[in-house]
Amino acid sequence: MKLLITGGHLTPALAVVDKIIDSPQKESISLTFVGRKYALDSEQTLSLEYKEITKRNIPFISLHAGRITRLLNFRSFINALKIPVGFIHAFLILTQQAPDVILSFGGYLAIPVAVVGWLLRIPVFTHEQTICPGLANRVIAFFSKKIFYSFPESKHFFPSRKSILTGNPVRSTVFKIIDKPIDLVASKPVIYVTGGSLGSHGINDHIRAILPELLQDYIVIHQTGDIKEYDDYEHLLRFRRSLPEEMKQRYFPVKHFFDNEIGYIYSVSDMVVARAGANTFFELIHLKKPTIFIPLPWSAQKEQQKHAEFFKTNKIGEIFEQKEQSSHLLELIRTVFSHKETYIKNFEALPYQIRRDATDAIIHEITQE
Secondary structure (H helix, E strand, C coil): CEEEEECCCHHHHHHHHHHHHCCHHHHCCEEEEEECCECCCCCCCECHHHHHHHHCCCCEEECCCCCCCCCCCHHHHHHHHCHHHHHHHHHHHHHHHCCCEEEECCCCCHHHHHHHHHHCCCCEEEEECCCCCCHHHHHHHHCCCEEEECCHHHHHHCCHHHEEECCCCCCHHHHCCCCCCCCCCCCCCEEEEECCCCCCHHHHHHHHHHHHHHHHHCEEEEECCCCCCCCHHHHHHHHHHCCCHHHHCCEEEECCCCCCCHHHHHHHCCEEEECCCHHHHHHHHHHCCCEEECCCCCCHHHHHHHHHHHHHHCCCEEECCCCCCHHHHHHHHHHHHHCHHHHHHHHHHCCCCCCCCHHHHHHHHHCCC
16 A cells, blocks of 8 residues: 655654554555745755654655745745645655555645545545644545544544544653653652754743843753754853853753654653643643643644643643743743643543544555455
């Protein structure tokens, strides 16, 4: 079977890819990935998806597609003009690759692939990871044979006859130590700060403001991203070089962690400060890590806010709004650490069980074709 995977949500896609690679089915399933080669259209920085997929020796095809954005400027106008190009490019890719099945993980890039796949009568499956599906997956769902969703609350967005509650595929690598990307001696409690694969300039600014105080009491592992427009990594690296030798061993700015590195980072971390994307949400529930979520203010349907509120309501984490003063983030970090064991205990009392077999359920469905 030839399986073509596409979409903007890399983490669940990698969970499915790795499960197939490690299973007896690997000889009978041929994988191809369609995605973005570069992280941003305005920069020639290789995307994390390109690095992770090619590292697994899976063919990667870069798709050029446009999208409609909320901002009205020249760049959004150019993006809209690229929409027809995306459909033409998707047609060329699919006729050349001739996959038996398409598995989408949402996002604007997956729309032309799903629509053209449907026109070519290729079965399309899609996975929705958030509580409130975005516009892209609502469109893709119409053309899909089956829709997999992560949260019970998402059920009413999709036709029940072709929808399956699978949960969100979680990378197996978060549960095991493969490589140790930093030389850390955990002499103090460890905080892992992450803004997602691209990083977050807003989070980086808040952390930079409170680093002198944080490093008095904690070790900080800081995934900064690598967006050239802000150059946060270089700025924070220079900050680290200015620290006394002892303090340098408490601060680790890193552009991003690869799949083979993230298990170690989670294993040494006592708490997490992060955006509230669905992948991070599910990983932290599985790992029982107390978290301060900083929701992306402009996330579609306020999905990140809802993910963060789930943690706060169930007393397994806290919320820091990006517009607040950095000093409040420092206070929240101290609060979480002072009640860390209570937060961890509360994971056992969540209102519903998070399915742990999401990856297997999805692979089972798509291989029935």
